[in-house]
Amino acid sequence: MSEVVNKATLAHQAAGKLANLSTSAKNEALMLMAEALVHQADSIITANDEDIERGRREGTSESMLDRLRLDYMRIEAIASALRQIADLDDPVGTLLETIERPNGLIIEKIRVPLGVIGIIYEARPNVTVDAAGLSLKTGNAVVLRGGSAALSSNRRIVEVLHEALEHSAMPKEALQLIEDADRASVNELMKLNGLIDVIIPRGGSSLIQNVVQNSTVPVIETGAGICHTWIDASADSDMARDIVLNAKVQRPSVCNSMETLLVHTGYDQAAFLQLADALRQHQVEIRGCSHTRELLPWAESATEQDYATEYNDYILNIKFVNNLDEALQHIATYGTKHSECIVTRDEENAARFMQEVDAAAVYHNASTRFTDGFEFGFGAEIGISTQKLHARGPMGLPALTSTKYRIYGNGQIRQ
Amino acid sequence: MSEVVNKATLAHQAAGKLANLSTSAKNEALMLMAEALVHQADSIITANDEDIERGRREGTSESMLDRLRLDYMRIEAIASALRQIADLDDPVGTLLETIERPNGLIIEKIRVPLGVIGIIYEARPNVTVDAAGLSLKTGNAVVLRGGSAALSSNRRIVEVLHEALEHSAMPKEALQLIEDADRASVNELMKLNGLIDVIIPRGGSSLIQNVVQNSTVPVIETGAGICHTWIDASADSDMARDIVLNAKVQRPSVCNSMETLLVHTGYDQAAFLQLADALRQHQVEIRGCSHTRELLPWAESATEQDYATEYNDYILNIKFVNNLDEALQHIATYGTKHSECIVTRDEENAARFMQEVDAAAVYHNASTRFTDGFEFGFGAEIGISTQKLHARGPMGLPALTSTKYRIYGNGQIRQ
Known part of the structure; x- marks a missing residue:
């Protein structure tokens, strides 16, 4: 039996016990895990040093090394996140619905765990x-x-967490780390229908696409965001400027940042020029349509390919369109159904935009940067689903649950 | 462009318009479709005759031909089902949740269509x-x-439905039939991420497994049911007999029928023998554990393979176990997480069974045959999901929807 099958089997067996643990038992285990990480920070940092040194020898970039690096402050932050998870409401066991049937059957729909979750991710020990x-x-x-x-x-972190779980009611087999560094172990994991209930990839688009293309286990796809902001003719110009700047430069590297700005040809030209200046001051490279380039001679020309690109960088496409319909058409063509925004004072246009744009999150007069589990008040975020099945948009704890029907009878049989 | 890509693209384009149709416009289209089927029954039956004749020439079994056959009564029943769907509540547009954030953002979660659904099924024109x-x-x-x-x-039915849709507000492109009979067209359909949002296979297990194994589009898996009934020591013997007979013989060919009966060794022996007689009178072949065969010398011996088989037939495994834990263990090992039942008067055992069995539907003192969208009161059934993602158990109309967040602001930006 391979390491992957062996560990997935152990996890599968532990899942049954885990599903019946009380909330307090689970929270206690999480608190012990947090405590152990802090207590064992030295040994974790020593293990992390090995990764850093190996990475440096292999020529890993400094930004990648930074994502990999652990220090006392980061370990404390990681432990603190665990304590916050312990503080959140437990969705498991929630009664979602009760149906009483004419034949006397009582049908209850309750939240239950998914079972075994496979997580495939990059070299980020915090994940x-x-x-x-x-x-x-x-x-x-x-x-x-x-x-x-x-x-x-990861190996040292999981050792530490396993030691913590030994002092809890939670079976330590519920937490498994695949150590096989060969890519074949990823492929094996994605095919374990019956042992793994869902795979969640976390990372860049090539990692996610590999999982989407090859997993036979159901996947929750997270990722790509080509987000638009549409400045309607009637937009408040200060508001438009603030929202556009925020959506582009507050953190360009993330999926809910803006990639393309759509502007109504009737929008105040002076206000647009001010906005463009502000973007330029923030070192944003502009790629524009022909109308944009007439107004901003310093801008590059935007290609079809540009409109279809998630830059995650200080680059912005700008396109003028004549009306809402053209804006909706552009978004339908190039958007990834992540987050889209209209800035307008026209309630009718706002209503159409909110209704007709097909995306996980549509905004009227607010920055797309809010598409985030914490900003939505979920207290946690597993990721942002970009598919329509199971969960869509920011995923809180309920996204990691399924449901089960409990049916109570007194001898009913089907006619 | 292949037929599959062409038609999927047309469907994808129509989906945007369809998502914004009013409930009454959709219902009107469904009523027109129903009417057209009845009006055009002659031409549909003529087309069906071609299929029947071709099938007969190719040696198709009579039972398969029967599933394929259409007559006036069946067409009326199919049209009537459409009218019933029109009568159901429309889940689209339902406001599921409103979140007010401290920064003033109002976040609404509403039901929206999934987009484009691909259905892969067998030679059943009613589907x-x-x-x-x-x-x-x-x-x-x-x-x-x-x-x-x-x-x-199918070709004639879709022609008729398209003609009906021409008199409605619904774009006829929303309904597409792939006519390419080559299996490659199925494989092509399953890979159209971006055009198709979900694939739902409907049919036998080889069809479903082909989709699960090969689709890169998200799948809702329906199907296999190895369902158990567990007669606890304290079960009411009349109730146990009625439930067991119903679960086995009322319709053995379906997924919610029982395949294995688990009996407590402490259960009333005379009642068990009566039950076994009743099963035998219903022509049920019994395959039993050694204890069963001591009591029923005429029974065959049950193998590991038998316990893992979905018979969908007049065959039943019977196994005696010493206690609830052994029953739970057997179900965890051989069950398919579909429907499981405990018959008992012991409330404590019932509570443990209902909590600990991991299945879409768990029953206390009622037949597993109730796992069905109509029996649950949904008014429709797309199928019975046997996966944990998105929908689990009988699926009504909401299972064909996703959600979208609408966020209303007045200039909020992220700090």
């Missing part, structure tokens, strides 16, 4: 703890397959 | 209409790929 915490809190066993560049860190 | 009706009612475009043995029937 190891975060994914484990979110999964265990919701009564799910979890099989982690992190990037091999973080293997020493 | 063509049923799947179309359920999809269109929920604002989804639909791409149908039925078994090629029903192609003439």
Whole structure:
């Protein structure tokens, strides 16, 4: 039996026990895990040093090394996130619906764990703890397959967490780390229907696309965001400027940042020029349509390919359109159904935009940067689903649950 | 462009319009479709005759031909099902949740269509209409790929439905039938991420497994049911007999029928023998554990393989176990997480069973045959999901929807 099958089987067996743990038992385990991470910070940092040194020898970029690096402050932050997860309401066991049938059957729909969650991610040791915490809190066993560049860190972290779980009611087998660094272990994990109930990829688009293309286990796809902001003719110009700047430059590297600005040809030209200046001052490279380039001779020309690109960088496409319909058409063509915004004082146009745009999150007069589990008040975020099945948009703890029907009878049989 | 890509693209384009149709416009279209089927019954039956004759020439079994056959009564029943779908509440547009954030953002979560649903099914022309009706009612475009043995029937049915849609507000492009009988067209459909939002296979296990194994589009898996009934020591013997007989013989060919009966060794022996006699009178072949065969010398011996088989037939495994834990263990090992039942008067054992069994539907003192969208009061059934993602158990109209967040602000930006 391979490591992957062995560990997935152990997780599958533990899932049954985990599903029946009380909320307080799960929270206690999470608190012990947090405590152990802080207590064992030295040994975790020592293991992390191995990863960092190996990465440096192999020529890993400084920004990648920074994502990989652990220090006392980061470990404290990771432990603190676990404590916050412990504080959240437990969705498991919630009664969602009761149906009383004419034949006397009582049908209850309740939240239950998904079972075993497979997480495939990059060399970020914080995800190891975060994914484990979110999964265990919701009564799910979890099989982690992190990037091999973080293997020493992950191995030590999971050892520490296992030691903590030995002092809890939670079976330590519920938390499994695949150590096999070969890519074949990822492929194996994605095919374990019957042992793994869902795979959640966390990382860049090539990692996510590999999972979407090859997993036979159901997947929750997270990721790509080509988000638009549409400045309608009637937009308040100060508001438009603030929202556009925020959506583009507050954190360009993330999926809910803006990639393309659509502007009504009737929008105040002076206000547009001011906005363009502000973007330029923030070092934003502009790629524009022909009308944009007439107004901003310094702008580059935007191609079809540009409109279809998630830059995650200080680059912005700007396109003028004649009306709402053209804006909706552009968004339908190039958007990834993530987050889209209209800035307008026209309630009718706002209503049409909010109704007709097909996206996980549509905004009237607010920055797309709010598409985030914490900003939505969920207290946690597993990721932002960009598919329509199961969960869409920011995912809180309930996204890690399924449901079950309990039917109570007194001898009913079907006619 | 292949037929599959062409038609999926048309469906994708129509989906946007469809998502914004009013409930009354959708219902009107469904009523026109029903009317057209009845009006055009002659031409549909003529087309169906071609399929039947071709099937007969090719040696198709009579039972398969019967599933394929259409007559006036069946067409009226199919039309009537469409009218019933029109009568159901429309889940699209339902406000599920409102979140008010401290920064003043108002976040609304509403039900929206999934987009484009791909249905892959066997040579059953009634599924063509049923799947179309359920999809269109929920604002989804639909791409149908039925078994090629029903192609003439399906082609004529879709022509008739298209003619009806021409008199409605619903774009006829929302309903597409793949006519390419080559299996490659199925494989092509399953890979159209971006055009198709979900694939729902309807049919036997090889069809479903082909989709689960090969689709890169998200799938809702329906199907296999190895369902158990557990007679606890304290069970009422009349109730146990009625429930067991119903679960086995009322309709053995369906997924919610019972395949294995688990009996407590402490259960009344005379009552068990009576039950076994009743099963035998219903022509049920018994395959039993050694204890069963001591009591029923005429029974065959049950193998591991038998316990893992969905018979869908007049065959039943019977196994005696010493306690609830052993019953739970057997169900966890051999069950398919579909429907499981405990018959008992012991409330404590009932509570444990209802909590600990991991299945879409768990029953206390009622037949597993009730796992069905109509029996649950949903008024429709797309199928019975046997996965944990998105929908689990019987699926009504809401299972064909996704959600979207609408966020209303007055200039909020993220700090």
